[in-house]
Amino acid sequence: MRFGGLLAVNDLSFAAAGRQITAIIGPNGAGKTTLFNCITGFYRPQVGRIALHHPTGVKLLERLPDHRIAREAGVARTFQNIRLFPRMTVLENLIVAQHAALMRASVFSLAGLLGLARYRQAERRAVDKARHWLDRLNLIAQADDEAGALPYGSQRRLEIARAMCTDPVLLCLDEPAAGLNPRESAELNTLLTAIRDETGVGVLLIEHDMTVVMGISDHIVVLDYGRRIAEGPPAAIRRDPAVIRAYLGETAAEDLPPAVSGDVSEADGC
Amino acid sequence: MATAPADPAPPLKDAVIDAALAGLVAAALALPMLGFHLEDGTTSLTLSPHLPRVGLAALVVAGGRLGLTLARRGLAARRAGRPGRLARLGGRLSGTRLWVGWAMLLFAAVLPLLPFADRNLIDKATMVLIYVMLGWGLNVVVGLAGLLDLGFVAFYAVGAYSYALLAHYFGLSFWACLPLAGLLAAAFGLTLGFPVLRLRGDYLAIVTLGFGEIVRVVLVNWGDLTGGPNGLGGIPRPTLFGLRFAAYAPPGHHTFAQFFGLRFSPEHRIVFLYFLILILASVTNLVTLRLRRLPIGRAWEALREDEIACRSLGLNPTTVKLSAFATGAMCAGFAGSFFATRQGFISPESFTFMESAVILAIVVLGGMGSQIGVVLAALLLVGLPEWFRELQQYRMLAFGAALVLIMLWRPSGLLSGRAPTIRLGERT
Structure with a gap:
């Protein structure tokens, strides 16, 4: 991936497996977030291939526009600077994440306008899924509050919940522990390992907090100047x-x- | 220049200096506008200075500014420690909003039966309702999807002209044309939507402004089809299941009065038109309220909040934006074809930028996204100027003053604050 004269990510190849937490670390400006933007389709790499082994077949992510990567390939992401829908409630944030399924049930909004049973059931299922993740992330008491009014740590958790509501096969987390206090980081550790073990989703993690990285990663890729300089299990990376x-x-x-x-x-x- | 709540009593000196500055600015502005008077002499025009007027204008502005600052400070001091009266009023209103809405609808439904309702009043109420409907349509685009549209009147014009032209060239009736006008306007909404998909904020506003002008200029210049600046007349009036609102019916047709055994009165048609727009507006309200609670409506709001997050969740911003444009345009199309049938005559004069600005002002003043706010703002911005026609040129002055006062009193619109589209319901 090149921006003018700057080669941000160069000749990088690695594999992230399902049911594993793969951490990507590296000094500032190493190209970690650029890599995420390539995977999730916000940037299109000039050369190279990003293949995702989805249950329905292999998806070549470099060829899909961003919204189709989320919907068809099942790649969900969070952002370094939180991007919630601040004036909508917590629950609404999670319902919007299930837009594709609800839209299909509402048949061009007609079934929804008429209030057909089929659409009402779909909406109930969406609320149930949202409730499941709210319970899981300990946000259930704030469900009807404005998302923008939540404390910082809760906003981070809500962003993860929203990504999980899209039923991803790959969850990309961009610095989920940034700005969290040590107790919150420890909770995040247990949460991420639990998500991996329960849902089998592959997690790709950018993080500077080494207690998180070393504590939960199955595999670590180290970037510097857009190149991979090391790869392996945490114990090997540390040395x-x-x-x-x-x-x-x-x-x-x-x-x-x-x-x-x-x-x-x-x-x-x- | 709002007084900071943390500092309830800054020295009086500041307020006076502030007021003096405002007075100076007013004097500078008033000098060319009020300071000189052209006098038509017998042989030539003479320019006579009127400096006292400039001084008076400056004094009025300075006094107003000082009064406003002092009044604000007094309010801030009294308000400290307890929630503002206005905020509480807003809270109460939003709590009873549903109830208020039904009461207003009931009042609107019985309005023609009330003793003080004369032909004039019902005519004005019809006009207000057209703007309410336009406001609700624009609310979808501006209030929900957050796309600033300055050319909304273009869709209104498309609706009006599609009915007028279809009736003129093909002899179609109002009821056949109403859905067609809506569809045509929606198609124009899509046409506008495509080129502006990549634009946001100010850039979008400018392009939509241009689009509104293009439509008007085409209407003016395509004389063969649209009658050009002379407009189109003789647009057929609507019928009630084939019953005409006229003194006489052609053979084979009935008039409304004949069928019900009433004496013919021109008021029947006025009242019929009033009920027609009331029904159209209520349907618009119902549909937009309902759409807001559907995935498409939530997607509109999500798009307003954060487009990048939308894309990361698999929402296609193209379809979301286009659907918002098309929905808003369709409402305007319906309102436009009603406007054409009510007037019986349309010309490009009715679809100037001023109309777009008034509709947008209704949405913004009402509080973005608030349905009842739109009704109140339409009453204020369309109803009041109609009533105060006797004030002549001071009417626009009062209009401007009303806008300034509302923005001072409630900067986020008359009724702001949004109700969640769905609740978990564990705490309500």
Whole structure:
């Protein structure tokens, strides 16, 4: 993916499996969010292929427009800067996420206008699904509140609930722990592992909070300057010299003040 | 320049300086407008200065500004610690909104039977109802989908002209043309929608403004088809199941008065038209209220809130926007064909930008997305100027003053605040 003279994501290939949490980490500007925008169709990569093995067949994401990626390929995402529908209620946010199914049931809005039983049932099912995720994410008491009035942590959880209401096969989370306090991050950890184990959805996670990344990832991909510099399970990534170099700079250990080089070797050891 | 609530009593000096500045601005503006008077002498025009008037205008503005600041401060001080009276009134109104709506509909239904309802009043009420219907249509586009449309009157014109032309060239009746006019206007809505899909906000407003003008200019210049600036006359009046509202019927037809054994009176037609627009407007209201609770309506609102989030959830912004444009345009088309049959004569004069501006003002003043707000604003903006026709040129001054006052009093419209389209119902 190239923006003018800047090569943001270059020659990158990796695989993220279903029923696994794959974390993408890297220093600021490494191209993580650009990668997400390519996967979810907000950007179209100039070269390369993004293939998703969907239950109904292989979908080539680089060829679909963004709204069809969400609807047909089952890729849902959250945003680094939260994008809820702030003046709609929490429940409405979750119902909008089920637009495609409800629209089909409302038959060009005609069945809905006439209030046919078929549409009413579909709406009841949509509310039930929303209620399930609200329960799951502990938002049920705020269901009829304006989404924009929720506290920050709840807005983050609501965004995840909204993405899950689209019944995704791949859930892309862009810094879900940003701005959360340690207790909330710990809750997020249990939540994400539970979602993975219960629904079998593949989770792709961009995160800077290493307690989250190291705690729940099955697989980690490290990016720097748009290239993959390392890939593997958390334990291997933690020891990888290329990763440490990318995060701490090129400087050799002997140039560092003794206190810092001690820290680095400690980090190497654990 | 609102007084900050945290600082309830800033020095009086600030208020005076503020008022003096406002007075200076007013004086600068008034100097060219009020300061000189052209006097028609016997041989030539002479320009005589009228400086006292400028001073008077500046004083009035400065005094008003000072009064407003002081009044606001007094209110802020009294309000501290308890919710504002206006806010509570708003809360009460939204609680009883359904009830208010039914009461208004009942009043509208019995209006022609009331003793003080003369022909003039019913005529004006019909006019107000046309604008209410247009306001409800535009509310879909502006209030729900958040697409600022400055050329809404184009669809109104399309509706009016499609009825007039179909009746003129093909002899179709009002009832056959009403759905056709709606469909044609919706088709124009789609036509406008396609090129503006990528635009938002100000850019969209400018293109829709241009579209409104294009439609009007075409109507003016395509003389062979539309009669050009002379307009189209002799548009057939609507019938009630084939019964005519006229003194005489051609052979084989009946008039309304004959059929019911009444004495002919021109008022029958006025009342019939009133009920017709009341029904059309009520249906518009019912359908738009219902659409709002359907997936398509929620998609409109979601699009207004955040288009990128919509796309990430699988909503196709193209279809969502186009459906909003088409729905709004269809309402305008129905209203337009009613307008044509009521007037019996239409010309491009009736579809100027001023009309678009009034309809938009009705939606914005009413409070975006509020159905009853639209009714109140239409009464205020269309009804009052009609009633105060005797004030002549001061009418527009009063119109402007009313707009300023409402925006000071309730910046987000008369009745703002949205009701959720669906509730979990565990706390209601």
